[in-house]
Amino acid sequence: MKHKPQAGWERLDALIGALREGELGPEEATELKQLLATQPGAHRRLSEHMFLVAALEAELVSCDPENDLTPAARKASRMAWWKWGAAITGLAAVLALLAVLWPISRVPERPAANTFAAATRPVLFDSGVAVLTKVIDARWAGPGRPATIGASLRPGRLQLAAGAARIEFYSGATVILEGPADLELISASEAILHSGRLRAFVPSQAQGFTLHSRQLELVDRGTEFGLEVNDLEGSRVHVFRGKVELFDPNSGRSPSSKSDLSEGTGLHVDPRLAKTPITPAPARFTSLHDFNERSSARLREHIRGWEDLSRQLRRDPRVVAYYPFEREPADDRALNEATPDGKERPAGSIVGANWSEGRWPGKDALEFKRPGDRVRVNLPGQWESLTLTAWIRVDGFDNGWSSLILSDGWKRPGALHWQIAHNGQIELAVFADDRHDPNSRSPVALGPYDLGRWMHLAVVYDRNRKQVTHYLDGAAFSRSELAVTVPLSIRNAEIGNWNTLAHPDINPIRNFNGRMDELVIFREALSAGEIARFYEVGRPQP
Amino acid sequence: MADAENGTNRGAQTPSAPEEVFTRLLLANQTRIYGFILALVHDRAAASDVLQDVSVVLWRKFDRFEPGTDFAAWAMSVARLSIFEWRRRQKKLPLPLDDDQLTRLADEAVALSFDFEDRLGALRRCLQELMERDRNLLRLRYMAGETMTRIAELAAVSRVAIHKRMNRLHALLIECIRQRLTVEESE
Numbered sequence: 001m002k003h004k005p006q007a008g009w010e011r012l013d014a015l016i017g018a019l020r021e022g023e024l025g026p027e028e029a030t031e032l033k034q035l036l037a038t039q040p041g042a043h044r045r046l047s048e049h050m051f052l053v054a055a056l057e058a059e060l061v062s063c064d065p066e067n068d069l070t071p072a073a074r075k076a077s078r079m080a081w082w083k084w085g086a087a088i089t090g091l092a093a094v095l096a097l098l099a100v101l102w103p104i105s106r107v108p109e110r111p112a113a114n115t116f117a118a119a120t121r122p123v124l125f126d127s128g129v130a131v132l133t134k135v136i137d138a139r140w141a142g143p144g145r146p147a148t149i150g151a152s153l154r155p156g157r158l159q160l161a162a163g164a165a166r167i168e169f170y171s172g173a174t175v176i177l178e179g180p181a182d183l184e185l186i187s188a189s190e191a192i193l194h195s196g197r198l199r200a201f202v203p204s205q206a207q208g209f210t211l212h213s214r215q216l217e218l219v220d221r222g223t224e225f226g227l228e229v230n231d232l233e234g235s236r237v238h239v240f241r242g243k244v245e246l247f248d249p250n251s252g253r254s255p256s257s258k259s260d261l262s263e264g265t266g267l268h269v270d271p272r273l274a275k276t277p278i279t280p281a282p283a284r285f286t287s288l289h290d291f292n293e294r295s296s297a298r299l300r301e302h303i304r305g306w307e308d309l310s311r312q313l314r315r316d317p318r319v320v321a322y323y324p325f326e327r328e329p330a331d332d333r334a335l336n337e338a339t340p341d342g343k344e345r346p347a348g349s350i351v352g353a354n355w356s357e358g359r360w361p362g363k364d365a366l367e368f369k370r371p372g373d374r375v376r377v378n379l380p381g382q383w384e385s386l387t388l389t390a391w392i393r394v395d396g397f398d399n400g401w402s403s404l405i406l407s408d409g410w411k412r413p414g415a416l417h418w419q420i421a422h423n424g425q426i427e428l429a430v431f432a433d434d435r436h437d438p439n440s441r442s443p444v445a446l447g448p449y450d451l452g453r454w455m456h457l458a459v460v461y462d463r464n465r466k467q468v469t470h471y472l473d474g475a476a477f478s479r480s481e482l483a484v485t486v487p488l489s490i491r492n493a494e495i496g497n498w499n500t501l502a503h504p505d506i507n508p509i510r511n512f513n514g515r516m517d518e519l520v521i522f523r524e525a526l527s528a529g530e531i532a533r534f535y536e537v538g539r540p541q542p
Numbered sequence: 543m544a545d546a547e548n549g550t551n552r553g554a555q556t557p558s559a560p561e562e563v564f565t566r567l568l569l570a571n572q573t574r575i576y577g578f579i580l581a582l583v584h585d586r587a588a589a590s591d592v593l594q595d596v597s598v599v600l601w602r603k604f605d606r607f608e609p610g611t612d613f614a615a616w617a618m619s620v621a622r623l624s625i626f627e628w629r630r631r632q633k634k635l636p637l638p639l640d641d642d643q644l645t646r647l648a649d650e651a652v653a654l655s656f657d658f659e660d661r662l663g664a665l666r667r668c669l670q671e672l673m674e675r676d677r678n679l680l681r682l683r684y685m686a687g688e689t690m691t692r693i694a695e696l697a698a699v700s701r702v703a704i705h706k707r708m709n710r711l712h713a714l715l716i717e718c719i720r721q722r723l724t725v726e727e728s729e
Contacts, residue, residue, distance in 0.1 A: 005713035017709040019584050019637055021690055029637050036643055043643075043650040047581045048716050051654060053684075054577030055665050056715075057586075060685040127561045154561070423569055437667070444570040449562050 011035070012042055016049045128152025129188040130169040135541060136295045138163035139179065149541050150453050157184045160196070164286060164294070172206035173220070175199065176291050186212075193235075197228040199285035202242075215269040217247040223263075226285040234270040238280035239263055248273065295541075299360060302542035309537045313520060314338045320386070320521040321347070321379055323495075327355045327364040335366070335375045335495070348377040353496060358517035359391055359454045359540040365517035366496070369395075371509045374497030377405075379490040379521070386488050387522040388418055389458040389471075389534055394451055394514040397422045402512045404457070405519070407493045409501035414489040417498070418459060419510070420446065426470050426478075428459045432486045440468035442478035454517075456535040461488060462525035469528075474535030476528055495519065564604050568597060571614040574658040578618045581651035582625045582644065584636045592628055596621045614655065622648050661719055668718035676711055683708070 005013070015032040018024040024032065036042045130153045142159035153167065160179035168174050170188035177183055181196020192212040202209045202220040209220040211227055215235040218227065223242025229235045237246065239261045246267065248257035259275075261267055266278040286294070313322050322338045328346075332355060337347030350366065352373035358365035366375065390404060400422050407415040410431055417429040424446035429438045446455075458471035463485045470478040492499075496512040518538065568575075572593070579596065580589040600617055607616050626644065629635060639647065669677060682688045682696065694704045 005710065005717055009713065013709055013713050017705065017712065020712075021705070021708075022585060022636065024636055032637060033639060033643070036639075036647075043647050044654060045716075046647065047651040047654045049712060050581035050584070050651070051577040051658065051661065052665070052712060052715060052719075053586065054573050054580050055658075055662050056680060056684045057576075058573040059662065059665060059669065060681050437663075444566055447562070447565050447569055449565065 134166040136164045173209040174201045219245040238266040323519045325517045348375040365515040368496040368512040375495040382489045383523045384463045385525040387526040391518040396513040406498040408499045440480040442470040454540040474532040567613040574614045664719040664722035
C-alpha cells in the first residue's frame with residue numbers, strides 16, 4: 001500500500017486502538033478525553049475509527065477471498081516484511097487458514113466466533129395477521145394490494161376487483177373471498193366485510209373468529225358459513241356447519257341483540273336492520289373443494305402457456321444454454337440441456353444436490369443445501385453481451401455469498417460470477433482487469449420476506465450500452481454503468497457453487513441455499529419487455 | 543411490464559407492507575447506523591445490543607419517517623437519544639464523556655456518515671491494496687471474531703506486536719479512504 005499514516009495522530013490513534021480493543025485503562029481514558037478536548041479534529045478522528053470498524057465488520061463477512069487466493073497474490077505476500085510468515089507453520093497455518101476460510105459454525109471449539117458475524121443484525125418484525133395463500137385470476141384494486149403469494153397481510157383493506165383468493169388468518173380461520181369484494185383485516189381473528197362474498201372455515205382452535213358488516217357482528221363458534229354484503233340489500237349469513245352468534249353492529253355484543261344461528265339456517269339483515277330468516281344456499285359460495293379444483297384447472301392452463309414458451313426457447317437462436325431442470329429418471333445425476341430438435345442432452349454433472357419440487361406440482365427443481373452441492377457445466381464461447389434468467393427459491397442467506405452461476409476461478413478477463421450477498425444484494429461480477437471494480441452490485445433486493453418463495457431473477461450485461469441491469473420478478477430494479485467492459489466467457493463453471501481453483505483441498509463455503517428450476521443464458525441483452533414476459537408466463541401461480 | 547394488479551408481482555410499483563419497507567431500509571442502512579452507535583458507545587458487543595433496542599424504537603416510530611428521505615439520517619437522530627439514555631444507565635463506560643463532548647462527537651459522526659457508501663466503496667479497494675497477511679489479520683479479528691491474544695498466538699508473535707500492527711493497519715486504511723475520497727471528489 002502506497003499510503004502512509006498521517007503524522008500527528010500517533011498518540012490519539014494508540015488510545016483509540018486501546019478503546020477499540022476494550023483495553024483502555026482509566027488513566028488512558030482521561031488522557032483520551034483530554035486529547036478530544038484539545039486536539040483539533042480529534043472527534044472526527046474517533047468517528048472515523050469507529051465507522052471503519054463497522055465497515056470492516058460488514059465488508060469482511062462478505063468479502064471475496066478470490067483476490068487473495070491466486071498463486072500470484074500468495075507469492076507476493078511471501079515477500080512481506082511481516083515476520084509471522086516464517087513463524088506460521090504446520091498447525092498454526094492450518095488454523096489460521098481455517099479461521100479465514102471455513103464457515104464459522106464448523107469450528108465448534110470457538111463458540112464466540114460467530115457472534116460478530118451475526119451481532120450487527122437488527123431486530124426484524126412481522127406485523128401480519130393473515131397469509132394470502134392462493135389466488136385464481138385475482139385482480140386487486142386500491143392501495144393495500146398484497147405483494148406476493150405467501151406474503152403476510154397486515155391489518156388494512158383488501159380490495160379484490162375480480163377473481164378469487166384464499167386467505168389464511170394467523171388464528172387458523174380460512175376464508176375464500178370472491179371478487180368483487182372489499183375485506184378489511186383487523187387482527188388475526190377479526191375482519192370487516194364492507195362488500196362482497198366470502199366463505200369462512202373456522203376450526204375449533206380458531207373459535208371466536210369475528211366478522212363485521214354494516215348490519216351485524218358475527219362471532220363464530222367453530223363452523224363453516226357464508227357471508228354476503230352489499231349496500232343496497234344489507235347482509236346475508238348462511239350457516240353450513242356448526243353455529244354462529246350474531247349481534248347488532250357496534251352493540252358491544254349486547255345480549256339483547258344476540259341471536260344464534262345453527263347449521264342449515266340463515267338470516268338476512270337489511271340496511272334498516274330488519275331481520276328475515278333465509279335458507280342457506282351453499283352453491284352461491286365457492287367451497288374449498290371447488291376453489292382447489294378451479295385453481296388446479298387454471299394452473300394446468302397456465303403451465304401449458306409456459307410449455308409453449310419453453311418450446312420457443314429451445315428453438316431460440318439467441319440461447320446459449322437452456323437448462324429446464326427436468327429430472328431424467330434414466331440418468332438423474334445429469335442436468336439436461338434442451339436442444340432445438342426437442343430432445344434433451346446431458347450437459348452438467350450434478351454433485352450432491354437433490355431433485356425436489358419446483359414452482360408447481362410436477363415441475364422438478366434441484367435443491368442446493370450443503371457445501372458440496374453443485375452442478376458442473378462447461379460453456380465454451382465468447383459473447384459481447386449476455387442475459388441470464390433463473391427461477392429460484394432462496395431458503396436462507398447463510399453464507400457471505402450464495403452462488404447462482406460462477407465461472408471457475410476469478411482473475412481471467414471475461415470470467416463471470418452471478419451471486420447473492422448475505423444482506424440480499426444481488427451481484428454480477430465480471431473480471432476485466434486489476435484496476436477496475438468488477439462488481440455490479442444491486443441495492444438490497446431480497447430480505448426475510450422473500451425466503452421460501454419462488455422468484456424470477458434476471459441480469460443483463462449489455463456491452464453496447466456499458467450497463468448491467470438487474471431484474472426481480474420481471475421488473476428492472478437496479479442499473480449500473482460499467483467503466484470498462486470485456487467480452488464474456490463463462491467456460492468451466494458451477495451452478496449453485498464456486499470452484500476457486502486456488503486450493504484443491506479447502507474452499508470457502510459459498511453454496512446456494514435453495515432451489516433452482518430453470519436457468520436460461522442468452523447471447524444478447526434482452527429487452528425489459530421480454531424479461532417481464534418470461535416472468536409473467538413462468539410464474540408459479542396464474 | 544409485469545401486471546401490478548394481479549397480486550403476485552412485486553415490482554417497484556407495488557406498495558409493500560410497512561414492515562417490509564422498514565426491513566429493507568433497516569438492512570440497507572444498518573452498517574451506517576451501527577457505525578454511528580459504535581462512535582458513541584465504543585464497544586462492539588454493546589453497540590450491537592443498542593442496535594437491537596434502537597431497531598425496536600425505529601419500528602415504533604416508523605410512521606413518522608418521511609418516505610423518500612434519508613432513512614439513516616432519521617435513524618441516527620432517533621438513535622442519538624437512545625444512546626444518550628443508554629450511556630446514563632451504565633455504571634461503567636469504556637470512555638466517560640460529558641454531554642458537551644458527546645454531542646460534539648455525535649455531530650461529527652453524523653457529518654462523517656453522509657458519504658458512508660463512498661467510504662465503504664473506498665475501503666473495499668483499500669483492502670485489496672493490503673498484503674494478504676494483513677487482510678487475514680483483519681479477518682481473524684472482524685470475521686472470525688478472534689481475540690487479540692488468540693491472534694497473537696496464531697501468528698506466533700507478541701501481543702504488543704499484534705496491537706501495533708493492528709493500529710497501523712487502521713491508520714493506513716483511514717488514510718487510504720481519505721485519499722480515495724479526495725481523488726474522487728476532484729475527478
